[in-house]
Amino acid sequence: xxxxxxxxxxxxxxxxxxxxxxxxxxxxxxxxxxxxxxxxxxxxxxxxxxxxxxxxxxxxxxxxxxxxxxxxxxxxxxxxxxxxxxxxxxxxxxxxxxxxxxxxxxxxxxxxxxxxxxxxxxxxxxxxxxxxxxxxxxxxxxxxxxxxxxxxxxxxxxxxxxxxxxxxxxxxxxxxxxxxxxxxxxxxxxxxxxxxxxxxxxxxxxxxxxxxxxxxxxxxxxxxxxxxxxxxxxxxxxxxxxxxxxxxxxxxxxxxxxxxxxxxxxxxxxxxxxxxxxxxxxxxxxxxxxxxxxxxxxxxxxxxxxxxxxxxxxxxxxxxxxxxxxxxxxxxxxxxxxxxxxxxxxxxxxxxxxxxxxxxxxxxxxxxxxxxxxxxxxxxxxxxxxxxxxxxxxxxxxxxxxxx
Numbered sequence: 123x124x125x126x127x128x129x130x131x132x133x134x135x136x137x138x139x140x141x142x143x144x145x146x147x148x149x150x151x152x153x154x155x156x157x158x159x160x161x162x163x164x165x166x167x168x169x170x171x172x173x174x175x176x177x178x179x180x181x182x183x184x185x186x187x188x189x190x191x192x193x194x195x196x197x198x199x200x201x202x203x204x205x206x207x208x209x210x211x212x213x214x215x216x217x218x219x220x221x222x223x224x225x226x227x228x229x230x231x232x233x234x235x236x237x238x239x240x241x242x243x244x245x246x247x248x249x250x251x252x253x254x255x256x257x258x259x260x261x262x263x264x265x266x267x268x269x270x271x272x273x274x275x276x277x278x279x280x281x282x283x284x285x286x287x288x289x290x291x292x293x294x295x296x297x298x299x300x301x302x303x304x305x306x307x308x309x310x311x312x313x314x315x316x317x318x319x320x321x322x323x324x325x326x327x328x329x330x331x332x333x334x335x336x337x338x339x340x341x342x343x344x345x346x347x348x349x350x351x352x353x354x355x356x357x358x359x360x361x362x363x364x365x366x367x368x369x370x371x372x373x374x375x376x377x378x379x380x381x382x383x384x385x386x387x388x389x390x391x392x393x394x395x396x397x398x399x400x401x402x403x404x405x406x407x408x409x410x411x412x413x414x415x416x417x418x419x420x421x422x423x424x425x426x427x428x429x430x431x432x433x434x435x436x437x438x439x440x441x442x443x444x445x446x447x448x449x450x451x452x453x454x455x456x457x458x459x460x461x462x463x464x465x466x467x468x469x470x471x472x473x474x475x476x477x478x479x480x481x482x483x484x485x486x487x488x489x490x491x492x493x494x495x496x497x498x499x500x501x502x503x504x505x506x507x508x509x510x511x512x513x514x515x516x517x518x519x520x521x522x523x524x525x526x
Contacts (some may be wrong), residue, residue, distance in 0.1 A: 149284030152232065161218050161228045163211065168235035176203040180289065187285055191470060202286055206293050207233055209266050213297065214238040216262040220255050220444040236378055237297070245393055251327070256312035267294035305336030320354045329390040336383030340376040347372030367513035388523045395522030400481035405499045405508035406430030410439065413464025417453060420445065420463040431496065431509030434467045441506055443467035444474070447513070470498060478507045489515070 180436035181199035184191060191198065214231045217240040221228050229242035246252035270291035277284045310333040319328035348368045408431040413422045419434045434443040449466040468474070473492025478501050480488060488508040489497075489512065499507040 125514065133289065147287050152234075155233075158215060159218060159222060159228075161222075163233070164359060167249055169207065170231050172194070172235050173200070173203040173207070176206065185252035187280065191282075198282055198286070202289050204288055205286065207238075209263065209290065209294050210238045210297065212266060213259045213263050213301075214240045216258045217242070217255060218348065224255065225253055226255075236375065245325070246316075249316040249325075250435060252319065253313050256316065259309050260301045263294045263298035263301070267291050267298060270294060292313045303339055304332070305339035305379065305383065306332040306386040307379065308339075309385070311336050311339075311386075326390055326394060329386060332384040333387045336379055336386070340380040340383070343379060344372050344376035345479065347375065372511040391522050392398040392519065396482040396486075399485060399518060400479045401476055401485055401499055401510055402481075402507075403476065404518065405510050406514070408433045408506065408509045410435045410441070410506070411463050412437070413443070413462060413467070415451065415463045416459050417461045417463050418458040420452055421450070421458065431511065432463060433466075433498065433506060433509065434464050435470065439469060441498055443469045444498060444509060446495055448495060468494065468496070476499060476510060478502070485515075 152166035152169075155165055157163070167323045177196055177199040179199075181196040182203050184195035186198060188195065201265055209231060211231070214233075218228045218231060221240070221242045224246060225244075226246065229241040229243055232239045232241070239293065240358075242255075267290075270287045274284060274287035274291055279285070279288065301308050302313075304314040305311040306315065310520075314335060315325075315328035315332035317326050317328070318331045322328065374470065407427065407429040409420070409423045409427050409429045409442070410433045411423065413434050424430070424432055432445040433441045434445060436442050443464065443465050445467045453461055453466070471492070473488075474494055474496075475498045476485075476488055477497050495512050497510045498510075499510050501507040
């Protein structure tokens with residue numbers, strides 16, 4: 123525990139509550155739509171923006187094909203947007219079913235601005251499983267596109283069902299083709315990662331190869347999408363709005379792919395670092411004081427003992443609270459002789475005591491269960507081993523994520 127004031131900036135993991143890592147399973151992920159296979163499905167607010175855009179664009183095209191619809195075409199276009207995202211949900215459920223089959227766990231599915239995301243909790247154990255986990259989504263999109271195409275053949279094309287089926291057939295084929303592009307964070311990137319992993323025997327090598335492929339793909343999308351739109355015009359003058367839309371769409375897609383590739387590398391580094399993340403290696407030495415001990419005296423004892431934390435004990439010497447480092451830093455040095463250490467402490471509630479042998483994912487799970495800034499650490503005999511500060515965990519994770 124430092125007794126000097128100062129600020130430190132770093133790229134830290136998101137926090138929740140009293141300084142603990144944020145639990146992504148908590149509310150705040152959008153609107154809960156259901157729990158197929160026990161996995162919550164959320165629709166984020168950004169989905170409504172893209173649904174409105176699809177409704178506007180598709181409704182305009184319907185005016186050319188079925189002019190007799192009038193303004194009803196926008197209701198038909200909205201139904202297309204909903205059906206399209208229904209097929210996106212089926213794509214994500216394919217990933218989910220395979221992940222559950224491999225016992226990897228799925229935290230949630232999110233439908234958002236550009237499609238959907240299945241948040242799988244664990245890494246596939248083999249490159250073969252990683253390949254099939256990634257491939258099953260585009261495969262099912264191809265199947266859905268084929269089914270819609272066959273159904274389209276059974277109806278008149280210049281009708282509402284015909285137009286909807288044609289649109290869904292094309293949309294699903296585009297989703298499949300786009301996701302098969304070989305670069306993270308797309309499914310094709312995960313397939314490429316699995317192939318490189320299988321050839322080299324190193325998951326991180328596969329991740330780095332697929333991530334750099336994803337960054338290259340982002341640059342291609344940035345310039346190719348506007349160029350493709352211009353080429354489709356056949357040299358004719360395009361409306362300024364269409365050219366602007368292609369440029370904006372290309373830029374947004376490029377940013378999403380670029381950032382997703384970077385996030386994949388950070389997640390891979392985090393998973394590599396987790397086995398080395400242990401309570402025993404991060405715990406600070408602590409000193410014990412009673413609640414009425416002046417803060418200045420408690421800090422003096424900590425300095426003499428070369429300790430980084432202060433534990434508050436009762437009259438029998440049993441720990442009852444932990445002095446919060448953040449609260450100490452807010453007390454000016456001249457006031458510390460007049461402030462009791464117990465006034466800056468958090469009581470030892472259930473969940474604020476850890477065992478020294480925790481590590482990896484078990485440690486992170488324990489921190490998520492009861493968010494706090496400090497935890498009391500006990501050894502195998504039940505004696506005080508020290509105090510674990512979440513800030514130390516975050517610094518270790520940050521070094522792993524940045525590769526330093």
